[in-house]
Every structure is written in C-alpha cells, then in structure tokens.
Amino acid sequence: MKKLINGVDQIVSExxxxxxxxxxxxxxxxxxTNVIVRADAPVQGKVALISGGGSGHEPAHAGYVGEGLLDAAVSGEVFTSPTPxxxxxxIKAVDSGAGVLLIVKNYSGDVMNFDMAxxxxxxxDITVKQVVIRDDVAISNPDDRRGVAGTTLVHMIAGAAAAEGKSLDEVEAIAxxxxxxxxxxxxxxxPCTVPASGKPGFTLEENEMEIGTGIHGEQGVERRELMQADAVTEELVQHVLDDMHLNDGSEVALMINGQGATPLMELYIVARKAIQLLKDRGIHVKKTFVGEYMTSLEMTGCSVTILNLDEERKRLLLSGRE
Amino acid sequence: MKKLINGVDQIVSExxxxxxxxxxxxxxxxxxTNVIVRADAPVQGKVALISGGGSGHEPAHAGYVGEGLLDAAVSGEVFTSPTPxxxxxxIKAVDSGAGVLLIVKNYSGDVMNFDMAxxxxxxxDITVKQVVIRDDVAISNPDDRRGVAGTTLVHMIAGAAAAEGKSLDEVEAIAxxxxxxxxxxxxxxxPCTVPASGKPGFTLEENEMEIGTGIHGEQGVERRELMQADAVTEELVQHVLDDMHLNDGSEVALMINGQGATPLMELYIVARKAIQLLKDRGIHVKKTFVGEYMTSLEMTGCSVTILNLDEERKRLLLSGRE
Amino acid sequence: MELSAAVMKQWALRINEKMQEHKDKLSELDQAIGDGDHGHNMARGFQEAANKVNDSSYDDIGTMYKDIASTLISKVGGASGPLYGTAFLKAANAWKGRDVLDSEAFTEGIEAAVGGIETRGKASFGDKTMLDVWIPVRDEMKERGVDTEQANKTAAKEAEATIDRVAKKGRASYLGERSKGHMDPGAFSSQLVFEALAEVYKEGAS
Amino acid sequence: MELSAAVMKQWALRINEKMQEHKDKLSELDQAIGDGDHGHNMARGFQEAANKVNDSSYDDIGTMYKDIASTLISKVGGASGPLYGTAFLKAANAWKGRDVLDSEAFTEGIEAAVGGIETRGKASFGDKTMLDVWIPVRDEMKERGVDTEQANKTAAKEAEATIDRVAKKGRASYLGERSKGHMDPGAFSSQLVFEALAEVYKEGAS
Ligand SMILES: Nc1ncnc2c1ncn2[C@@H]1O[C@H](COP(=O)(O)OP(=O)(O)O)[C@@H](O)[C@H]1O
Ligand SMILES: Nc1ncnc2c1ncn2[C@@H]1O[C@H](COP(=O)(O)OP(=O)(O)O)[C@@H](O)[C@H]1O
Ligand SMILES: [Mg+2]
Ligand SMILES: [Mg+2]
Ligand SMILES: [Mg+2]
Ligand SMILES: [Mg+2]
Structure with a gap:
C-alpha cells in the first residue's frame, strides 16, 4: 500500500x-470530533443541512460544507459510517432553531447511525428530518438501493433551497x-485499497471490469469484459434511463463522476457519449457535471447520474452552488 | 492499459x-482543431490569455477557460506540445485587438511551438507577448526549470488582471x-500510462518513490525510499523554501496539487503539514488550494507550490476565479 | 448455571481478546463480500469497551453492559456498531439491578438483544447476517436453558452455515448470488462472542 | 553524386517507412529518459508528410521539402516537431528552384538544416540530442562531399555514442546523471533519416 499518510489511525483526523x-x-x-461545520454556523433562521458517511469519498462530504450547500459534514472512519x-x-452545532435535515445514503450503517442520532x-428537542438517498440502479430492488453520487445533487439543490430561507418541511420535500x-x-x-486493510479490495484482470459498483471499493454486481468508453457509457446510461420515466423534451442534469483515479480526460470522453445518447432520445441536458464529486479513494472508474428536473429543481440547481 | 477511451487516436478530440x-x-x-475558446471570444477591449501544452494535465488547460481566467487553451496530443x-x-480567435499573452511552460517543445506561433x-499583425513559467525547483539551474502546477496560479492572477481591463504590458508584467x-x-x-505507449512510464517498488517529478509521467530527479506524508511534505516544502526569499511575515499562496490518482484525503493530510511548516516559519498563508489543478494522467503523487504574494498579486488572487 | 458480575466482566474482556486475535480474518471475510473493515470496527470498539470496563468497577451487570453498549455505539460506526451496541443495550436493560444472572435472566438479556438487532437492522434468520447466529442461540437457550458450551457449538455451526447463503441485508446483499461461498463476517464475530462466553464460564466455574 | 527529385521523394517516403517500422523502439527509448512519445510523434508526422508527397507532384525539390516541413510542423508537436520541421524548412530554402541536387547543393541544405535545429533548440554537440548525429554528418559532408553510405555509418556510430552522455537539453536533461546509459531517441530517429538516404540513393543509382 502506497499512500501519503502518516498512520492508518490518524487519516481521518489529519x-x-x-x-x-x-x-x-x-x-x-x-x-x-470529525465534524466540520460552516465557520458561521448556526446560521440564524436557516434550515441546516447535514450530510456524512464514511470517509474516502472526498470531496464528499466535507467539501460540500459552505454557503448555499451543507452546514455540516460528519466523517466516519474510511468507508465506515460515523457514530450517532x-x-x-x-446537529447541535448547526441548528438555529429552524430545524435540521439529515441527508443519508441508504447503507445499513448510515441509516442506523443517523437514525440513532x-x-x-x-x-x-431539536427538530430533525431525514432524507434517504437510493440512486444506485445497479441494485434492482428500489428499497435496497445504495446512495451514491446522486447524493451530491441533493446537497446542491436542497442547499440552495435552504439558503433561500425555505422551511424545514419545504427543504425536506425538495430534497x-x-x-x-x-x-x-x-x-x-x-479497485482501491482501504488503508486499514492495506490490500486492494479485489483483483481484476487486464481485460475485466466490474459493472454496478458502489462507492466503498466493493465489487459490482457483475464482472464483465472490458469495453470501450462509448460502449461502457451506453450500458450505464441505458441502465439508468430504463429506471426513469423520461420523455422527448424532458429536462435533466447529468453527472459524470470519477471514482478517484480516472483522469478527467476520460470522464469527458464518457460525458461526450452520454450527452449524445440523451440528445438522441430528445432529452435536454440543462446542466452537466464532470469531475470527482463522490469518490471511492483511488478507485478507477466512473458513474453516470441523471436527475429529472422539474421547474423548481432546475431553478435551484442552475442558481445554486456546485 | 485500462482506460475509458475508444481509441488512442481519438482521445484528445473526443x-x-x-x-x-x-x-x-x-x-x-x-x-x-483541439483549441477551446470562451464562448464569447473575442472579448472586446480585453487582453486575451492563452495557455496550453500536451493533454493529460486536465483540468489544465481547457478547464481554466472562462470568465476571469483564460480566453483559450490549446491541447496537444497526450504529453506532446501542440503545434504552432x-x-x-x-490567437486569431481570441484577439480583440488588445493583444494576446501566451502562458508557456518551460519545456523545449512548448517553448518552440508557441514561439513559432x-x-x-x-x-x-497581432501583438503577442509570452510569459514562460519555470517553477519546478527539482531542476537546479533556474533557466532549465520546467513549468508545472504554478502555471495555474498565473492563469488565475493574470486572468483577473486581464478581466479588470489592464493593458497587455500590464498583464504581462503581472504574469x-x-x-x-x-x-x-x-x-x-x-507512474502513469501514456495511452499511445500502453505501458507505465517506469516501475517503482512497493517502498520506493520518485522525488522531483515533472508533469509528463517522467521519473523524478531521484529515487528514494517511501516516507510518511509529514516527512515527504517537509522535504518538498523545504526544497521550495530554500529557493525563495521569504521572511517572517511574508504572505504566500499555497497549492497542494494532486497528480491524478491521489485521493483528496491524502492531499489534505499533506496540506495540513505544509501549513504547519509555514506557520512555524512565520509565513502567512493567505490562500490555500488543495485538489487537482495540473495532473499527469493517473499518476500517484502530489506537488507543493508556494507563491510569494505582493499586494497586487494578493488582491487579484483573492478576488479572482479559481 | 449462574454468571456473576466478575464472569460477565471477563466475558466482555474475552470478547475483546478474540476480536483482536481475529481482526485480520474478520476484515478478510468482509473484504470478500463487503468493504473489509469489520475486523477493524470490532477491534476498535471492543478495545474501547474493555478499557471502559477495566477502568470502572461495577456491582450492577446492567450498568456495566450499558457502558459497554454506549462505548460500542460511539466508537464502532458502520453497520455493526449500532447493531452490537443496540444488542448489548437491550440486554443491559434486561440485566438492570442484578449482580448475578441465572439461566433465565441471562436468556432474557439475549432475547432482548436479538430483538434489538432485529428492530434496528430489519433482517431475519437466513439473510446471512449476525442474526443467523444469534437467533438459533437464543432459541436453544429459551428451550433448554443456558448451556454455554452448547451455545458455542451452535454459534460455530450456524456461522459456518452462512457460507452457502445469499446475503439479503447489509453490504453483502449488493453482490446478490456472488455473496455465496463466503462466511458472513458479522456471523463470525458473533460466533466469537459465544466462544468467549463458553471460555469464561468454564474458567469461572473451575 | 546527384540526387534527383524522384530520389528525394523516395527519401521522404523511406524515412516514413523507417519511422513506422521503428515506432515502438523510438517510444521505448523515449520512455527510458523522456515521456515515451517520440515514436508516435515521428510516425504520425512522417506519415502525414508521406501522404502529402504522394498526393502531389513536384518538379521543385524546394517546394516538396517545404511541404514536408510544414506538415511536420503542423502535425508533430512536442520538441521534435519544430526541430525536424525547421530542419527541413531550412533545407527546403536552400533547395528552392532545383530539380536535382549535386553534392554541394545537398550539403548546403544539410548545413542549413543543422543551423535551423541549433537556432530553434539552442543545443550543442554533446548535449545528447538529435544534433549529436546531424552535426558530425554535416561536418563530414562539408569536408569530403556527400557519401550517403558514409553518412549512414557516421549517423549510426554517433547515435550509439549518445548512450554514454548526460543529457543537457530536452526532457532527458531533467534526469541529470540518470540519463546516462540510454540512447537519445531523437538521435536514433536521425540515424534512421540517414539510413533511409543511403538506401534510396543506392536504389536510385542502380
Ligand atoms: N441490517 C442488518 N441486520 C443485521 N446484521 C447486519 C445488517 N447489516 C449488516 N449486518 C451485519 O454487519 C456486518 C458488517 O459489519 P461491518 O463490516 O462492521 O459494517 P459495514 O457493513 O458498515 O462495513 C455484516 O457481516 C452483517 O453480519
Ligand atoms: N533543445 C533541443 N535541441 C535539439 N534536440 C532536442 C532538443 N530538445 C529535444 N530534442 C530532441 O527531441 C527528442 C525528443 O522528441 P519528442 O519525444 O518527440 O518530443 P518531446 O520531448 O516533446 O516529448 C530528444 O530525444 C532530442 O533528440
Ligand atoms: Mg464499513
Ligand atoms: Mg512529448
Ligand atoms: Mg464492513
Ligand atoms: Mg517525448
């Protein structure tokens, strides 16, 4: 394991x-604690947003703390949910009395720890609501789906809504x-190497890839022969669209998220194809994000996220922070 | 070689x-061409800034094209300077008559190709000036030094100066x-793998690192035993400071730049130590950048950049775009 | 069958020793079908719990296990933190005010613990989780009273039995059929819990 | 010694063939002390130059080599693009208006080419660059007239001689002492240029 660290136990705190x-x-x-809050928290009268989870997903979650985004982020050990x-x-540091929304990814650990909190x-006597993100269509049963890169779009849109002064119920509904x-x-x-274990999470041959990977360095739902970027993109986009109800004329946001070690160059090659595919189907991409938003340490690969936009989500996303 | 591409020849154009x-x-x-310009170029009355070089350094250089930054970026083949x-x-696309500044990294190829252009x-009859960046102290002779991550600070500061309407001579002097x-x-x-060659640029044992690497996947000036993050940071910071004339009270900007595959988590661990070291020496860090600004494909590692700030540079950097 | 506060303290300490000893194996099991941190989570949490127990003195077994539970909840994280934490918290409630546990009282604690895991994690027997071990152990205790040696054997057998199952809950469930062929890490850590119990009971009795 | 426009065309085409053939070796040499793209740069550039020459017909050798030079300049990039481009551009100027080159005229072109490389790249003999091949070949031509077989031999010997040198210019110079022990890729591509010359001259003469 070759990492720029001082010791496995200090990674998160450092x-x-x-x-x-x-x-x-x-x-x-x-x-x-490993809790990071806005320097000016609590912001009077504003609904506070908290996200978090295991570390190793940077810039998520602490990178989203700031004006118009999150009020706090809670970082657990690498790939391990933080404790209640x-x-x-x-929650106590950011609540101004207007209430707190927890943005939780649907992993057993995150759900249980945030629930206890x-x-x-x-x-x-603090009013707390939760929204659980389940955007990963790799898992067929919608209830069991993991929260992955789409979570960062919740940060942005709910963050913009809260910044506008909307109430907890309104922000929750938007989230x-x-x-x-x-x-x-x-x-x-x-794969990536979780520091505590020191070994790559799995091994892949030169001509293999894992389709349907989450964000914790796990294997995906299926091992497949490596394909070219366009074919991979088509597969991911099709899988995502099959689970959405988009029509000719639908408006969406698109995110091509790097898992950690994939050069931006390649992410743009994927973005190019994804945008083409959506255009071919008459879908309007109003906003495209290409980069690292929710990583899995130094994993090589990417994910495609599509968000169906209504007028309010579109307005908040286009006017808000990234 | 495992990359999300369609073919080695289409990488840059795609x-x-x-x-x-x-x-x-x-x-x-x-x-x-592989030239990207601001959608609204040429901007009337504004000095135009152009940067460029081989591809594989994303977000440099095209990622810096935009308001308050560059007017155009020219992308060569991977790690190969673009042609004149x-x-x-x-140059022709962005010149509004106010003149053009070329931001050139000091590599034989870049210097020659930009010079011919x-x-x-x-x-x-277009007025063109050039500024050549030589920030890499790994090379002892200052004339031979490579331009590396510090180049992006030129984008930001000269970009802010040009946006303010300064003249070509003024922008050139600031750059x-x-x-x-x-x-x-x-x-x-x-190391990283240049797509055209398909093989990693060099091999390192589990306990080895290369000190003094450039941004083209080359080996560094010395191979050393792997050290912990703090020791590595101390070495890099010391090397950089030895070449600068900073006093107790000096103001600087700091950049911890990831080479491509190093998780942001590790870059923050390096940032933590670098900031400590500067503080210990009475140096004030007015602005810190942590992330990927000038990469070498999926190389693992980072660089430390320090910029001595005078009042003007400080003002432009703090008010400008990143 | 009786378990004194002293033996119950030894149990917590022995669980910690076992988790330290099998830390790598637990993480390897988790790496195969999860994210590879179960050994570290268990080792970190039970070490803190052991420290807590060593630094305090308890007459009340309920108070002792409440402290163990809080420590696990605040130091482990992940899925196993809330689950083990809740398990011991519920057991602690059942053991409140007691300085010795007879077979019935101990069983009540285990029953409450299993209830806690079920409520928290919403899994059932056969989902390839720690419950695959805890439920049969509880059932046996309810039926025949506490036999720590038997509980140990049952736990080992049931942990083994998770190998052939497809995971329905937790990270391993994302792998679907690919989760087959690997023992569930939480089932193995649960086996260690009952292995520790058999050992300290035997030592305490002798 | 005379080189007709037809032979000069063959020279450009043969250089291309050699670059394609040795593409991987050139890139491997560059990978050892540079960034590993020299073979690809040469192969890409000379392929385009060959296409250009094949698609046109020239009486004037100057015009032909100006086209070759412009193609190299606009298709290669990197350090070698401007250097080879400038070399052939300067030679083309010297060959302007000629449909055949005698020994003196050809040598003038080579002299101009070397001057171009020197001005553009600011390197000297011994810096472990392509000049380590071009300069001795030029010197020999100036002294004894054009002997393509001899030029080929000298180029090969001088490319070989770069192995023991420490690079002073170009990317390899960043490695300092570590650049020793490897042949300079640009020196080897230059050797191929003169190898191609000897071959086409021999074929043209027979
Ligand atoms: N919903 C659940 N109900 C019961 N046990 C569960 C549940 N989810 C996970 N587990 C148990 O937790 C174990 C994994 O724990 P651990 O690796 O520490 O946490 P994480 O999965 O968050 O990395 C699994 O092996 C399984 O036994
Ligand atoms: N300043 C220079 N003068 C002469 N030749 C040079 C100079 N810099 C580089 N070269 C030659 O160029 C070759 C490298 O070319 P190439 O790999 O195509 O370009 P790059 O170095 O930009 O990747 C070197 O092997 C050397 O022979
Ligand atoms: Mg975990
Ligand atoms: Mg190059
Ligand atoms: Mg785990
Ligand atoms: Mg090269």
Missing amino acids: MVEGLVAAHPDKLRAIEN DQVLEA ADLAEAE QGVADNVRSMGVSLA | MVEGLVAAHPDKLRAIEN DQVLEA ADLAEAE QGVADNVRSMGVSLA
Whole structure:
C-alpha cells in the first residue's frame, strides 16, 4: 500500500485538520470530533443541512460544507459510517432553531447511525428530518438501493433551497424530490485499497471490469469484459434511463463522476457519449457535471447520474452552488 | 492499459468534444482543431490569455477557460506540445485587438511551438507577448526549470488582471511577477500510462518513490525510499523554501496539487503539514488550494507550490476565479 | 448455571481478546463480500469497551453492559456498531439491578438483544447476517436453558452455515448470488462472542 | 553524386517507412529518459508528410521539402516537431528552384538544416540530442562531399555514442546523471533519416 499518510489511525483526523487549516475562513471543526461545520454556523433562521458517511469519498462530504450547500459534514472512519454521537454533535452545532435535515445514503450503517442520532436529537428537542438517498440502479430492488453520487445533487439543490430561507418541511420535500428523481450507475476498472486493510479490495484482470459498483471499493454486481468508453457509457446510461420515466423534451442534469483515479480526460470522453445518447432520445441536458464529486479513494472508474428536473429543481440547481 | 477511451487516436478530440458538449454556455471549440475558446471570444477591449501544452494535465488547460481566467487553451496530443498552427488558430480567435499573452511552460517543445506561433501571429499583425513559467525547483539551474502546477496560479492572477481591463504590458508584467515568485516541487508514488505507449512510464517498488517529478509521467530527479506524508511534505516544502526569499511575515499562496490518482484525503493530510511548516516559519498563508489543478494522467503523487504574494498579486488572487 | 458480575466482566474482556486475535480474518471475510473493515470496527470498539470496563468497577451487570453498549455505539460506526451496541443495550436493560444472572435472566438479556438487532437492522434468520447466529442461540437457550458450551457449538455451526447463503441485508446483499461461498463476517464475530462466553464460564466455574 | 527529385521523394517516403517500422523502439527509448512519445510523434508526422508527397507532384525539390516541413510542423508537436520541421524548412530554402541536387547543393541544405535545429533548440554537440548525429554528418559532408553510405555509418556510430552522455537539453536533461546509459531517441530517429538516404540513393543509382 502506497499512500501519503502518516498512520492508518490518524487519516481521518489529519484530513479534518487539513481541511480546516486550508479553509479557515469557511470551515470550522468541532473539537474532539470529525465534524466540520460552516465557520458561521448556526446560521440564524436557516434550515441546516447535514450530510456524512464514511470517509474516502472526498470531496464528499466535507467539501460540500459552505454557503448555499451543507452546514455540516460528519466523517466516519474510511468507508465506515460515523457514530450517532458525532452526528448529534453536528446537529447541535448547526441548528438555529429552524430545524435540521439529515441527508443519508441508504447503507445499513448510515441509516442506523443517523437514525440513532436523530432520536438523540429529538430527545434534546431539536427538530430533525431525514432524507434517504437510493440512486444506485445497479441494485434492482428500489428499497435496497445504495446512495451514491446522486447524493451530491441533493446537497446542491436542497442547499440552495435552504439558503433561500425555505422551511424545514419545504427543504425536506425538495430534497425528497431530488432523491426520488435521481438515478446512478457505476463501473470500475481497478479497485482501491482501504488503508486499514492495506490490500486492494479485489483483483481484476487486464481485460475485466466490474459493472454496478458502489462507492466503498466493493465489487459490482457483475464482472464483465472490458469495453470501450462509448460502449461502457451506453450500458450505464441505458441502465439508468430504463429506471426513469423520461420523455422527448424532458429536462435533466447529468453527472459524470470519477471514482478517484480516472483522469478527467476520460470522464469527458464518457460525458461526450452520454450527452449524445440523451440528445438522441430528445432529452435536454440543462446542466452537466464532470469531475470527482463522490469518490471511492483511488478507485478507477466512473458513474453516470441523471436527475429529472422539474421547474423548481432546475431553478435551484442552475442558481445554486456546485 | 485500462482506460475509458475508444481509441488512442481519438482521445484528445473526443475530450475536446466532451468539454464543449458539457459546457456549451461557456466553451466553444474551433473547428478542426483541439483549441477551446470562451464562448464569447473575442472579448472586446480585453487582453486575451492563452495557455496550453500536451493533454493529460486536465483540468489544465481547457478547464481554466472562462470568465476571469483564460480566453483559450490549446491541447496537444497526450504529453506532446501542440503545434504552432493550432496555437495560431487560438490567437486569431481570441484577439480583440488588445493583444494576446501566451502562458508557456518551460519545456523545449512548448517553448518552440508557441514561439513559432507567436512569429506567425506577428506576421499577421497581432501583438503577442509570452510569459514562460519555470517553477519546478527539482531542476537546479533556474533557466532549465520546467513549468508545472504554478502555471495555474498565473492563469488565475493574470486572468483577473486581464478581466479588470489592464493593458497587455500590464498583464504581462503581472504574469511575469507570478512566474518569478512561484516555486513548486513534486513527488510520485506510482507512474502513469501514456495511452499511445500502453505501458507505465517506469516501475517503482512497493517502498520506493520518485522525488522531483515533472508533469509528463517522467521519473523524478531521484529515487528514494517511501516516507510518511509529514516527512515527504517537509522535504518538498523545504526544497521550495530554500529557493525563495521569504521572511517572517511574508504572505504566500499555497497549492497542494494532486497528480491524478491521489485521493483528496491524502492531499489534505499533506496540506495540513505544509501549513504547519509555514506557520512555524512565520509565513502567512493567505490562500490555500488543495485538489487537482495540473495532473499527469493517473499518476500517484502530489506537488507543493508556494507563491510569494505582493499586494497586487494578493488582491487579484483573492478576488479572482479559481 | 449462574454468571456473576466478575464472569460477565471477563466475558466482555474475552470478547475483546478474540476480536483482536481475529481482526485480520474478520476484515478478510468482509473484504470478500463487503468493504473489509469489520475486523477493524470490532477491534476498535471492543478495545474501547474493555478499557471502559477495566477502568470502572461495577456491582450492577446492567450498568456495566450499558457502558459497554454506549462505548460500542460511539466508537464502532458502520453497520455493526449500532447493531452490537443496540444488542448489548437491550440486554443491559434486561440485566438492570442484578449482580448475578441465572439461566433465565441471562436468556432474557439475549432475547432482548436479538430483538434489538432485529428492530434496528430489519433482517431475519437466513439473510446471512449476525442474526443467523444469534437467533438459533437464543432459541436453544429459551428451550433448554443456558448451556454455554452448547451455545458455542451452535454459534460455530450456524456461522459456518452462512457460507452457502445469499446475503439479503447489509453490504453483502449488493453482490446478490456472488455473496455465496463466503462466511458472513458479522456471523463470525458473533460466533466469537459465544466462544468467549463458553471460555469464561468454564474458567469461572473451575 | 546527384540526387534527383524522384530520389528525394523516395527519401521522404523511406524515412516514413523507417519511422513506422521503428515506432515502438523510438517510444521505448523515449520512455527510458523522456515521456515515451517520440515514436508516435515521428510516425504520425512522417506519415502525414508521406501522404502529402504522394498526393502531389513536384518538379521543385524546394517546394516538396517545404511541404514536408510544414506538415511536420503542423502535425508533430512536442520538441521534435519544430526541430525536424525547421530542419527541413531550412533545407527546403536552400533547395528552392532545383530539380536535382549535386553534392554541394545537398550539403548546403544539410548545413542549413543543422543551423535551423541549433537556432530553434539552442543545443550543442554533446548535449545528447538529435544534433549529436546531424552535426558530425554535416561536418563530414562539408569536408569530403556527400557519401550517403558514409553518412549512414557516421549517423549510426554517433547515435550509439549518445548512450554514454548526460543529457543537457530536452526532457532527458531533467534526469541529470540518470540519463546516462540510454540512447537519445531523437538521435536514433536521425540515424534512421540517414539510413533511409543511403538506401534510396543506392536504389536510385542502380
Ligand atoms: N441490517 C442488518 N441486520 C443485521 N446484521 C447486519 C445488517 N447489516 C449488516 N449486518 C451485519 O454487519 C456486518 C458488517 O459489519 P461491518 O463490516 O462492521 O459494517 P459495514 O457493513 O458498515 O462495513 C455484516 O457481516 C452483517 O453480519
Ligand atoms: N533543445 C533541443 N535541441 C535539439 N534536440 C532536442 C532538443 N530538445 C529535444 N530534442 C530532441 O527531441 C527528442 C525528443 O522528441 P519528442 O519525444 O518527440 O518530443 P518531446 O520531448 O516533446 O516529448 C530528444 O530525444 C532530442 O533528440
Ligand atoms: Mg464499513
Ligand atoms: Mg512529448
Ligand atoms: Mg464492513
Ligand atoms: Mg517525448
């Protein structure tokens, strides 16, 4: 394992220190935790947004803390959900009385830990709502789907809504609207190495890829022969579209998300094909994101995310922060 | 070689297509070239900035095209300087009559090709100036130094100056000031694979790293035993500072630039230590950049860049775009 | 059958020793069908729990296990943190105010623990999770009273039995049929819990 | 010694064939001390030059080599593009208006080419670049007139001699002492240029 780290146990805390040291005007850490909040939290009268999960997905989640986006991010160990007490600290630090929305990815660990934190917060009379993201169409049963890159679109759109001063119920409804209308699918060409284990999560031959990978360095739902970028893109886009109800004239946002080690160059090659495919179907792409938004350490691969836009989501996304 | 591409010969043109398709409101490509210009180029009365070089450094250079930054970027083949005729096309497309500044990295290829383009442009009565970036302190002779990540700070600061309506001479002087005051040094833990060759550029053992690597996947100036992040950072920062004249109270900008495959998490661990080291020396970091600004495909590693700020550079950097 | 506060303390300490010892194996099992952190999660959490127990003195088994549970909840994270945490928290409630547990009282705790895991994780027997071990152990205790040696054997057998199953809950479920052929890591850590119980009971009795 | 327009055309085509044939070796040499693209750069550029020459008909050798030079300049990029491009452009100027080259005229072209490379790249003999081949070949021509067989031999010997040198210009110079022990890729591509010359001259004469 070759990593620029000092020791497996300090990774997350040193990353948090680095984030705050690099952006002291924007960010602040809560002592003795791996919670990062806006420097000016709590923002009076504003609904607060919290996201989080295991570390190793950077820039998610702490990279989204800031004006017009999240109020706090909670970082667990690498690929391990944070504990309820850390989430509670975040909730207490950002609540201004207007309530708190937790943005949770649908993994057993995240769901349970955030749920316990919500219970603890309610016991302290803080109003907490949750939206659970399940955008990964690689899993066929919609209830079991993981939350992946689409989560970052919830950060942006719900973040813009909260910044406008909308109420907790309104922000929750908007966030839920994004969650209901966003779908993703990923492919990986090479695994990543979780620092604590020191070994790659799996091995792939030179001509193999994993289709339907999540964001925790796991294998996907199927191992396949490596294909060219256009064919891979077609497969991912088709899978995503099969699960959506888009018509000729539908408006969408598109995200091509790198898993960590894939050069931006390749992501743009994928974006090119994805945009072509959507255009061929009469779908209007109003906004395209290409880059790393939700990574899996240094995994090689990418995911395609499509969000069906209604007028409100479109307005919030185009006017908001990225 | 496992890459999300369709064929080695189409990589650059398909990347350019993808860039423009993804950001049609911002970018436009010049037909039959790999030149990307601002959608609204030429901007009347504004000095135009052009950067470029081989591809494989994304987001450099095309990712910096936009308001307050570059007017055009010229992409050569992977790690191969673009040809003079392509640079000339860029010059012609962005010149509004206020003149054009070429931002050139000090590699034989870049220098020669941009120089030939400048000659061709002068022959067409376009006023062209050049600033050559030599920030890589891994090379001891200052004249021979390569242009690396520090180049992106020239994009930002000269871009902000041009956006303010400064004249070509003024913008050139500011860009030259950045070039004279910026220093970088890189380290690599794993090589990258140039698509055309299909094989990694070199091999490193599990416990080895290359110190002093450039941005073209080459080996560095020295092979060393792998160290922990803090020790690596200390080495890079010290090397950079040894070449600068900073005092207690100096103001700087800091950039921790990922080479492609290094997770943001690790870059923040490096940033944390670099900021500490500068603070220990009484140096004020006014702005920190952590992320991928100038990559070498999927190389693993990072570089540290420090820019000595005077009042003007500070103002332009803090008010400008990233 | 009786379990004193001293033996119950030993149980927690022994679980920790087992998790440290099998840390790599647990993570390897998790790497095959999950994300490879189960050993680290267990080792981190039970080490903290052992420290807590060592630093305090308890007459009340309920209080002791409440502390263990809170420590697990706040130090483990992931899926296993809330699940083991809830399990011991529910058991602690059942053991509140007691300085010794007879077979019935111990069983009540295990029943409550299983209920907690079920409520929290919404899994059932056969889903290839830790419950595949806990449920049969509980059933046997309810039926025949606590026999720690038997519980140990059942846990080992049931952990083994997860190998052939397709995961229905947790990360391993994402693999579908590909999850077959690997033991569930949480089932194996649960086996270690009951292995520790058999050992400390035997030592305490002798 | 005379080189007709037909032989000069064959020269350009043969250079291309050699670059295609040795593409991988050229890139491997470049991978050792540069960035691994020299073979691809040469193959891409000379292929385009060959296409250009094949698609046109020339009486004037100057015009033919100006087209070759422009093609190289606009299709190669990198360091070698401007250098080979400038070399052939300068030679083309010297050959302007001629449909056949005697020894003196050909040598003038080579002299101009070397001057172009020197001005463009600011390197000297011994810097471990293509000039390490071009300069001795030029010197020999100036002294004894054009002997293509001899030029071929000298080019091969001088390319070989770059192995022991430390690079002073181009990417390889960044490696300092580590550049020793590898042949300079541009020196080898230059050797191929003169190897092609000897072959087409021999074929043309027979
Ligand atoms: N919903 C659930 N119900 C019961 N047990 C579960 C559930 N989800 C996961 N588990 C158990 O947790 C174990 C994985 O724990 P761990 O690896 O520590 O957490 P994570 O899956 O978050 O990485 C699985 O092997 C399984 O036994
Ligand atoms: N300044 C220079 N003068 C003469 N030749 C040079 C110079 N710089 C580079 N070269 C030649 O160019 C060759 C490398 O060409 P190539 O790999 O195509 O370009 P790049 O170095 O841009 O990747 C070197 O082997 C060397 O012979
Ligand atoms: Mg985990
Ligand atoms: Mg090159
Ligand atoms: Mg796990
Ligand atoms: Mg080269």
